[in-house]
Amino acid sequence: MELSRIIPCLAIGLLGCTLASCSGPDEPATTAAEAIPPIELVRLPDGFRMNLYAHGLNQPRFMAWSPEGVLYVTEPTDGEVVALPDSNRDGLADKETTWVSGLDRVHGLGFHEGYLYLAETGRVIRYPFEEGEVARGEPEVVVADLPAGGQHWTRTIAFGPDGMLYVAAGSSCNFCEEEDARRAAVTRYTDTGDDETVFASGLRNSVGISFHPVTGELWATDNGRDWLGDDLPPEEVNILREGQFYGWPYAYGERIPDPELGPTAPERVAASVPPLISLQAHSAPLGLTFYTGDAFPTEYHGDLFIAQHGSWNRSSPVGYQVLHVDLEGEDRSVPGDRQPFASGFLRPEGSWARPVDLSVGPDGALYITDDRNGTIYRISYGEEGSR
Numbered sequence: 001m002e003l004s005r006i007i008p009c010l011a012i013g014l015l016g017c018t019l020a021s022c023s024g025p026d027e028p029a030t031t032a033a034e035a036i037p038p039i040e041l042v043r044l045p046d047g048f049r050m051n052l053y054a055h056g057l058n059q060p061r062f063m064a065w066s067p068e069g070v071l072y073v074t075e076p077t078d079g080e081v082v083a084l085p086d087s088n089r090d091g092l093a094d095k096e097t098t099w100v101s102g103l104d105r106v107h108g109l110g111f112h113e114g115y116l117y118l119a120e121t122g123r124v125i126r127y128p129f130e131e132g133e134v135a136r137g138e139p140e141v142v143v144a145d146l147p148a149g150g151q152h153w154t155r156t157i158a159f160g161p162d163g164m165l166y167v168a169a170g171s172s173c174n175f176c177e178e179e180d181a182r183r184a185a186v187t188r189y190t191d192t193g194d195d196e197t198v199f200a201s202g203l204r205n206s207v208g209i210s211f212h213p214v215t216g217e218l219w220a221t222d223n224g225r226d227w228l229g230d231d232l233p234p235e236e237v238n239i240l241r242e243g244q245f246y247g248w249p250y251a252y253g254e255r256i257p258d259p260e261l262g263p264t265a266p267e268r269v270a271a272s273v274p275p276l277i278s279l280q281a282h283s284a285p286l287g288l289t290f291y292t293g294d295a296f297p298t299e300y301h302g303d304l305f306i307a308q309h310g311s312w313n314r315s316s317p318v319g320y321q322v323l324h325v326d327l328e329g330e331d332r333s334v335p336g337d338r339q340p341f342a343s344g345f346l347r348p349e350g351s352w353a354r355p356v357d358l359s360v361g362p363d364g365a366l367y368i369t370d371d372r373n374g375t376i377y378r379i380s381y382g383e384e385g386s387r
Contacts, residue, residue, distance in 0.1 A: 035373070036052070036055065037052070037055070037352065037353060037370070037373045037375050037377075038352065039051075039052065039377065041344045041345075041347070041352075042342055042343070042344045042345065042377075043340070043342070043343045043344040044341070044342055044379065045341065047297070047381055047382055048379055048380070048381050049379070049380050049381070049382075049383050050342070050377055050378065050379050050380075051091055051092070051377070051378050051380075052092075052375060052376075052377060052378070053071075053084070053086075053091065053092060053093055053367060053376045053377065053378040054084050054092075054093040054096065054375065054376045055373070055374060055375045055376075056096075056374055057073070057075060057082065057096070057374040057375065057376070058075045058077055058078050058080075058374055059075060059076065059077045059078075059371040059374060060073045060074070060075055060082075060356070060369040060370070060371060060374065060375075060376060061073070061074045061075070061076055061107055061154075061356050061357060061369060061371060062074050062107055062108050062109060062156065062287065062356070062357045062369070063109075063357050063359040063367060063369060063376075064109045064110055064111055064116075064359070065111075065359065065361065065362065066083075066111060066116075066129070066131060067111060067131070068131045069361070069362040070083055070084070070085045070086075070131070071083070071084045071085075071086075071093070071359075071361070071367065071376075072084070072099065072109060072116070073369060073376065074106045074107055074108070074109055074118070075106075076105040076106055076107050076154075077105075078101065079101060079102055079103040079104060079105065079106055080098055080099075080100065080101045080103070080106070081098075081099045081100050081103070081106060081109065081116075081118060081135075082096050082097060082098055082099060083096075083097040083099045084096055084097075084376070085097075089363065091363070091365070091378055091380065091383070093376075097134065098134070099116075099134050099135055100118075100127065100134065100135035103118065103120050103125075104120040104121055104122060104148075105120060105121040105153055105154075106118050106119065106120050107119055107120075107121070107153075107154040107155055107156060108154070108155055108156035108157040108158075108167075108168075109157070110157050110158060110159055111129065112159045112163075112165075112191055113191060114128060114129060115127060115128060115129055116129040116135075117142065117157055117159075117165070117191075118139070119146075119155035119156060119157045119167065120146075120155065121146070121148045121149055121153045121154070121155055122145070122146050122147070122148030122149070123141055123142075123143055123144050123145065123146055123148075124141075124142040124143040124146065124155070124157060124165070124167060124189075124193065125139035125140065125141050125142060126139060126140050126142050127139050127140070141193075142165070142189070142191075142192060142193040143165075143167065143189060143193045143196075144193075146167065146169060146182065147169060147172070147180040147182055147183050149172075150170070150171070150172030150173070150183070151170070151171060151172055151173055151174065152169075152170025152171055152172070152204075152205045152207075153170075154170065154207055155167060155168065155169055156168040156206075156207055156208065156209055157209075158209045158210060158211060158218070159191070160188075160211055160216070160218065161211060161216040163190075163191060164188050164189065164190060164191070165188070165189045165190065165191050165193075166186055166187070166188050166189075166199060166209060166218060167182075167186065167187050167188075167189065168185075168186045168203070168206045168207065168209050168220065169182055169183055169184070169185065169186075169187070170183070170184060170203075170204065170205035170206070170207065170223075171183055171184040171204050171205060171248065171249070174225050174226050174227065175225050175248075175249040175258060175260045175261060176249060177249065177261070181198050181201065182198060184201065184202065184203050184204055184205070184248055184249075185198050185199070185200060185201040185202075185203060186198075186199045186200045186203065186206060186209065186218070186220065186240055187199060197242075199218075199240065199242055199243075200218075200220075200238075200240040200241065200242070200243075200244055200245075200246065201244075201245050201246070202245040202246035202247045202248045202250075202272060202273075203220065203222050203238070203240075203246050203248060204222060204223060204224060204225060204248040204249070205222065205223040206220040206221060206222045206223075206238075206240075207221060207223070207286045207287070208220060208221040208285065208286050208287040208288040208306075208307070208357070209240075210288050210289055210290065212239075212290060212331075212332075212333060213290050213292050213302070214302070214331045214332055214333065215331050215333050217239050217240070217241070217333070218239070218240040219237060219238070219239055219240070219276075219288060219304075220237070220238050220240050220288075221235070221236070221237055221285035221286060221287075221288050221306065222235065222236040222237070222238060222246065222248075222275070222285075223235055223284055223285070224236065224248075224252055224281060224282075225248070225249070225252070225258070226282075226313050227313065228259070228281075229281075230281065230282070230314050230315055230316065231280075231281050232252070232281055233252035233253055233256070233258075233281060234252065234253050234275065234278035234279060234280070234281055235278070235279040235280065235281060235282070235283055235284065235285050236275035236276075236277065236278060236279065236285075237275060237276050237277035237279070237285065237288065237304075237306065237325075237335075238273070238275055238276055239276050239333075244273050245268070245271055245272055245273065246272060246273050246275075247269075247272035247273070249261045250262045250264075250265045250268040250269050250272065251268065251269040251272040253274065253275065253278060254274045255269055255270065255272050255274060256269075257269045276335060277325065277335050277338075279306075279308070279323075280318050280319070281314070281318075282311035282312070282313060282314040282318060282319070283308045283309075283310065283311060283318045283319030284308060284309035284310055284311060284312075284319050285306050285307065285308050285309070285319075285323075286307050286308075286309045286355070286356050286357065287306075287307040287355075287356055287357030287358045287359075287369075288304060288305065288306045288307070288358065289304075289305050289358040289359055289360055289366075290302060290303070290304055290305075290327075290360075291303050291304075291305065291360055291366070292360050293360045293361070293363075293364030293365070294364055295363065295364025295365060295380065295381055295382075296364065296366075296381050297381065299326075300324070302327055302332035303324060303325060303326055303327050303332075304324070304325040304327055304335070305322055305323070305324055305325075305341060305358050305366065306322065306323040306325065306358075307322055307355035307356055307357060307358050307368065307369075308320065308321050308322070308323055308355065309354050309355060309356060310345075310346065310351055310354050317346055317350070317351060318346075319346075320343075320345040320346035320351045320353065320354065320355070321340050321341075321342060321343040321344075321345060321346070321355065322340070322341045322342040322343075322355055322358065322366075322368060323338055323339070323340060323341060324338065324339055324340070324341035325337075325338045326338070342355075342368070342377075342379060351372070352372070352373070353370045353372050353373055353375075354370060354371055354372040355368050355369070355370060356368075356369040356370065356371050357369045361378075363380075364380075364381075365378050365379060365380040366378070366379040366380075367379075
C-alpha cells in the first residue's frame with residue numbers, strides 16, 4: 001500500500017526557529033520542523049529566487065531524480081526513502097510518499113539500469129524500480145559487508161561513466177590507522193557488487209562525490225580532522241584518481257605532516273596528493289554538484305556548487321552556506337573564483353539551517369537539503385512569486 005503524507009501549503013514568513021545542539025559535520029542536527037524556515041534572510045545573487053520545495057521532512061540528506069523526474073531523498077534517522085513528486089511543475093512538492101522504510105541509516109542513493117540503489121551504513125542494497133510504485137519485497141544485497149558505524153557513519157554512492165558503483169566511507173576516528181582499507185576511502189564495484197577495488201584512499205570523510213559531466217572524473221569533498229585549532233586543517237575538494245592517496249591521517253593540505261601521525265610516516269606524507277581546492281577549516285563541505293541545467297545564466301553553466309554544512313568545533317562558526325566555484329578551461333575543470341551563492345543561514349545569534357546535499361532538477365533549478373529544518377529549498381532564476 002502506498003503511504004502518503006500530503007505536504008501542507010508552505011507559507012513563507014519570519015518565524016522563530018530553535019537552534020540545534022552541536023553535532024559532527026556529517027551528522028543531522030535537529031530542530032523544530034514545524035517552524036517555517038525564514039528564507040527571506042537568505043542572500044542570493046541578483047535575479048535568483050528561493051522557495052520551499054518541501055518541508056516537514058525528518059532530517060533529509062541525499063537526493064536523486066528518477067528517470068521521469070521525481071525527487072527521492074533519504075531520511076537516515078527514520079531509515080526511510082521518500083518520494084517528492086511535483087506533477088503540476090509549480091516548484092512545490094505535491095505530496096510526500098514513503099517509498100521504503102526500515103533501513104539502517106540509509107544515506108546515499110542512485111538510479112541505475114532499472115534499480116534504485118541505497119547505501120545503508122553497513123551495506124549497499126537495491127530494489128527494482130517502477131515509477132509511481134513503492135518498493136516491494138526484500139532488497140537484493142549488492143555489497144554485504146561495508147565497514148559500519150564509527151565516527152563517520154554515512155555511506156555515499158555514485159555511478160560512473162564506466163557503469164561502475166563507487167562507494168565513499170569515512171574514517172572511524174578523528175585520526176588513526178584504519179584496519180579496513182575501505183574506510184577513509186572510495187571503493188569501486190561492478191553494479192552487482194563484484195570486483196571490489198579501493199579506488200582512492202586517505203580521505204577522512206568524503207561525504208559528497210560527483211562525476212564531472214565533461215571529463216568523467218570523480219570529484220569529492222573531504223572533511224579534515226578536528227582539534228588542530230580554528231583554521232587547520234583546510235577542508236578539501238579533490239579529483240579522485242585510481243590508486244592515489246590523499247593524505248589522511250598522515251598529512252593535510254600541501255603535504256603538511258599531521259602532528260599526531262605525520263612524523264611516523266614521512267614517505268606517506270610525501271606521497272599524498274594536495275587538494276584541488278582548499279576551503280576554510282571546519283566549514284564541513286558535504287554535497288557537491290555541477291550545474292548541468294540551462295535555466296541559470298550561461299556564466300553558471302558547468303560550474304561547481306558545494307554545500308557547507310557548517311562548523312561545530314570552532315570558536316567562531318563558519319560555513320552554513322552554498323558556495324559557487326567558477327570552473328574554467330576548455331573542459332570546465334580548472335577552479336577559478338569562488339563566492340557564496342546562498343548565504344544568510346548563519347546569523348549573529350547562531351545558525352538556523354545546515355545545507356547538506358545539492359542537486360540540479362529537470363527544471364534547471366538547484367535543490368538543497370537542510371537537515372536542521374527538515375526542508376528542501378529550490379533556487380530558480382527569473383521566476384516570479386518566489387523569494
